């Protein structure tokens with residue numbers, strides 16, 4: 001394949017060169033177990049400690065020990081939600097509030113808790129893909145144990161008013177967790193300013209290695225374990241540390257956080273030019289709020305086509321994109337996120353998500369703008385659904401005329 005444009009940064013990202021270089025010693029000669037007492041282990045321990053301090057600085061956590069290393073975003077979400085649920089249950093609180101368009105790491109954990117006797121309220125996200133603080137307040141009950149709302153959505157990129165939502169939860173003495181996997185490294189995050197109790201992040205979404213992440217836990221919140229075993233992570237998360245992964249994650253996060261202003265400016269310009277260009281296609285629409293969305297996120301629907309066919313044809317043209325999320329692809333169900341916006345099934349099927357990062361250029365946008373319209377035209381020319389839409393249009397016009 002000659003041309004290749006990677007436009008799926010919400011699914012995962014390329015490992016940064018700096019992160020790889022920082023990891024190499026811990027994948028080769030410096031292989032000691034951080035818990036061992038000899039020097040080889042001590043070097044690994046020092047690297048893990050330094051990485052924890054870097055993570056603390058990047059998130060402005062009060063102490064390095066507020067950062068707990070885990071295996072990724074899914075584990076952080078599971079731990080935060082199941083742990084907070086357990087704390088609540090001990091006080092007789094078995095109600096949890098979340099939203100309709102969370103990642104499956106959150107939604108499926110909530111499904112599990114529902115089977116364990118918890119009541120779950122999922123807030124609507126409306127047509128713009130944004131949760132309203134007054135609706136959260138109205139949903140809070142005496143027995144609410146936890147509110148969990150994602151920082152930025154992985155499909156449509158909409159950014160939630162986390163600080164306001166957290167303030168509402170705290171006003172009623174309810175714990176607040178945010179799945180910030182799509183936000184960390186992309187948006188400035190200050191856990192003290194946000195005042196959240198729990199925050200999940202994942203390394204491979206900001207050019208770190210896969211299989212490593214972190215959970216921020218506010219000091220004094222005695223979250224029960226998800227994983228039992230050794231004394232790692234202050235006895236709260238057992239398992240020999242993924243030293244190389246942890247070092248790579250901290251290096252990548254520092255790098256990503258250091259270039260947020262420049263990246264935001266560049267990607268926002270590229271994103272808006274692409275959206276404006278694709279909106280020239282007949283019967284196309286942007287999914288989610290245009291302003292309160294991640295700089296690199298484009299998510300659109302084109303009526304009368306199947307998202308999967310569009311993706312396959314884009315792949316032949318060298319463009320890696322996605323419809324919905326990586327986790328739901330392979331199933332023919334439309335995205336739960338697009339359905340939560342109120343889109344009908346047949347429209348939600350024709351979605352395209354393009355998510356950009358540092359490696360993308362303005363030329364990539366030009367190229368995508370040159371290949372997408374002819375592909376859609378071709379797909380529509382073969383689509384019975386599109387034919388129906390055109391006939392309906394003609395019918396409506398005749399009635400008017």
Ligand SMILES: *Cc1c(COP(=O)(O)O)cnc(C)c1O
Pocket residue numbers: 010011071072073074075077103105150152153154179180181182202203204205211212213
């Ligand atoms: C990718 C993602 C996750 C899962 O993270 P992993 O590290 O892949 O387990 C969770 N939440 C959101 C919003 C994500 O984008």
